[in-house]
Amino acid sequence: MVLSSGSPTLRVVFIAFEGGDGAGKTTQIELLRARLVEDGQDVVVTREPGGTDLGASIRQVLLHGDAIAPRAEALLFAADRAHHVATVVRPALRRDAAVLQDRYIDSSVAYQGAGRELDPAEIKRLSLWATEDLLPDLTVLLDVTPQDGRSRRGAVHDRLESEQDDFHARVREHYLQLAAQDPGRYLVVDASLPREEIAAIVAERVDRL
Numbered sequence: 001m002v003l004s005s006g007s008p009t010l011r012v013v014f015i016a017f018e019g020g021d022g023a024g025k026t027t028q029i030e031l032l033r034a035r036l037v038e039d040g041q042d043v044v045v046t047r048e049p050g051g052t053d054l055g056a057s058i059r060q061v062l063l064h065g066d067a068i069a070p071r072a073e074a075l076l077f078a079a080d081r082a083h084h085v086a087t088v089v090r091p092a093l094r095r096d097a098a099v100l101q102d103r104y105i106d107s108s109v110a111y112q113g114a115g116r117e118l119d120p121a122e123i124k125r126l127s128l129w130a131t132e133d134l135l136p137d138l139t140v141l142l143d144v145t146p147q148d149g150r151s152r153r154g155a156v157h158d159r160l161e162s163e164q165d166d167f168h169a170r171v172r173e174h175y176l177q178l179a180a181q182d183p184g185r186y187l188v189v190d191a192s193l194p195r196e197e198i199a200a201i202v203a204e205r206v207d208r209l
């Protein structure tokens with residue numbers, strides 16, 4: 001997204017990080033944040049679900065509460081997203097900050113659409129309605145196998161993480177399909193590479209944005 005900016009060299013970007021649980025998104029977001037800040041960029045790091053006060057409550061219900069019917073789960077993720085985009089993401093982009101976000105629409109498409117076997121196209125439409133069609137400039141997909149993800153996460157599992165490997169395999173396959181359909185807006189990186197190597201690949205692509 002290009003917004004008016006004080007400096008002609010600054011170009012405002014919205015970058016989403018996606019991937020299976022345990023892919024290392026948080027680490028990569030922090031490494032990119034440090035690099036952009038060093039370059040003088042205003043950076044907002046945020047996440048879904050839970051990037052707002054309301055979102056923190058929704059996150060608690062979604063990840064640590066009782067069982068939720070799949071369609072109710074999809075609506076709760078979309079509600080978190082609608083509030084987050086309206087109150088955090090769009091205001092940040094408007095003031096020329098770069099937004100680095102841990103999970104966005106593709107998480108719903110992959111987890112609720114493919115994982116829960118709701119219709120991925122409907123799930124996408126729901127999120128586009130929720131966000132008034134805000135799409136990232138770039139989505140970094142950290143590709144992790146269900147087995148690697150589980151061993152990297154360790155012993156603690158939230159409600160989604162506790163799903164079986166076949167659920168996580170559907171999520172992974174769908175993420176890869178999304179990326180293959182639109183290579184210009186995705187960067188797929190093997191999450192098992194050393195973290196500095198992943199950071200260098202991400203930095204190189206972001207520099208080209």
Ligand code: TYD
Binds near residue numbers: 021
């Ligand atoms: P995340 O914050 O990445 O987990 P953690 O901080 O514990 O590493 O994501 C929380 C979980 O929510 C994750 O299993 C993926 C799931 N999720 C969905 O199912 N749909 C969504 O739309 C989003 C944003 C997340």
